[in-house]
Amino acid sequence: MVRRPSRYSAIAPAQRLPAWLRMPIGTASDLERVQAVVKQQRLHTICEEGRCPNRGECYASGTATFLLGGPICTRSCAFCQVDKGEAPSPVDGAEAERVAEAVISLGLRYVVLTAVARDDLLDHGAGLFTSTIVAIRQRNPLIAIEVLTPDFWGGQRDEVGGTLAQRQRLATVLAAEPVCFNHNLETVKRLQGEVRRGATYQRSLALLAAARELAPPIPTKSGLMLGLGETREEVVEALADLRGVGCQRLTLGQYLRPSLAHIPVARYWSPTEFEELGSIASELGFKQVRSGPLVRSSYHAGDKDN
DSSP states (O other): OOOOOOTTTTOOOSSOOOGGGOOOOOOHHHHHHHHHHHHHTTOOBHHHHTTOTTHHHHHHTTEEEEEESOSEESSOOTTOOSEEOSSOOOOOTTHHHHHHHHHHHHTOSEEEEEEOOOTTSTTTTHHHHHHHHHHHHHHOTTSEEEEEOOOOOOSSBOSSSSBHHHHHHHHHHHTTOOSEEEOOOBSOGGGHHHHSTTOOHHHHHHHHHHHHHHOTTSOEEEEEEEOSSOOHHHHHHHHHHHHHTTOOEEEEEEOOOOSTTSOOOOOOOOHHHHHHHHHHHHHHTOSEEEESTTOOTTTTTTOOOO
16 A cells, blocks of 8 residues: 655644534444444445544434445545555455445435545446445335445547546446435636546536436535635636536535645635535525535435425
């Protein structure tokens, strides 16, 4: 395994953590119950790998986000807590069944499936999503399943929606009929190269556009982290670009630096600013908006408010 480069290690945090970000992570019983099952089944969740501040709340409400494909990503995004390596472990053929068993054991009602980028695999991990969806539904077809995927990039260029191979991988996942397709834009156009190494702004927009084309009944969703150096105008531009490809659901949250080896926080956006941006997103036509300092991709994902 190759650790992330520590190019940011000498850069100190921009300022002390604001009071509105110092929140409890939930009750010990909720955390311990989920952690015990995840450990028993030898699984990974982005809730734990990413140290999500909302994991206790989500666990208590019957929601969890499972990380497929192992704990090592083939990309080295500057913001991400997940370990990076050029040669991840072989695909675990029993992972889907173990995730399904964990979902049933925990009594989850809404499950989010995400995955590390597996650029080493021919299908870039698309099959990880479909096999896990099938395994969960064999046990309980009423459980709602959302997917949060990487960009599935690679292959011969196609004039529509990125590449032919990318669309085929996307189509494989959409054919399993998740209740929502999520792919995060992560940051504004200007900062993509620094923040999302291996991904691009246009490629992500193309993936979301292709999802709307291939499976119109499935809502699409995306998210941005704030605090990486973006301006308000750039954020609004990104929101407009997402609406331009038909994206229907949105999350906006504050970036929190996992360690000194990660890209530093440029500034902390206030709760009022998040509320204002949420109002702008609603005016642009997003049907569901989650905007707040502690909001993450799966925050209140299963709510039926829209």
